[in-house]
Amino acid sequence: MGVPRFWREIPSRYNLIGVKCGNCNKILFPPRFICPHCRRTGKLEPYKLKPKGKVLSYTVIHVAAQGFERMVPYILGIIELEDGPRIMAQITDCDEKEINIGDEVEIIFRKMGEEGKEGVIYYGFKARKIPKS
Ligand SMILES: [Zn+2]
Numbered sequence: 001m002g003v004p005r006f007w008r009e010i011p012s013r014y015n016l017i018g019v020k021c022g023n024c025n026k027i028l029f030p031p032r033f034i035c036p037h038c039r040r041t042g043k044l045e046p047y048k049l050k051p052k053g054k055v056l057s058y059t060v061i062h063v064a065a066q067g068f069e070r071m072v073p074y075i076l077g078i079i080e081l082e083d084g085p086r087i088m089a090q091i092t093d094c095d096e097k098e099i100n101i102g103d104e105v106e107i108i109f110r111k112m113g114e115e116g117k118e119g120v121i122y123y124g125f126k127a128r129k130i131p132k133s
Pocket residue numbers: 021022023024025026035036037038039042
């Protein structure tokens with residue numbers, strides 16, 4: 001539980017890298033080896049997704065996984081990225097009263113937690129509301 005969902009501190013991972021199918025142009029995130037639509041006929045190329053999306057739904061989490069107790073309560077949202085894929089991400093820097101379905105968010109990278117005595121720090125993506133101008 002936990003760790004595999006979070007990315008290590010590797011600069012190349014500070015982006016949303018998915019794949020794009022050369023056959024149907026669908027963008028897949030997280031990356032896959034085979035396009036679920038085209039099977040083997042689709043050739044997949046790495047694709048950098050735009051770090052923008054909107055809130056499809058959200059829920060407030062009051063019970064944290066072990067090691068993440070300091071985070072609660074927090075807002076977990078399903079974000080539809082501009083490029084199409086949907087991701088689950090914590091909505092950060094705002095109160096549950098401030099977030100609404102359809103709000104625009106940007107995807108940012110934030111420290112998610114620290115592990116053990118080596119102090120390995122894990123980063124993951126979170127969503128932050130874009131203030132309406
Ligand atoms: Zn395809």
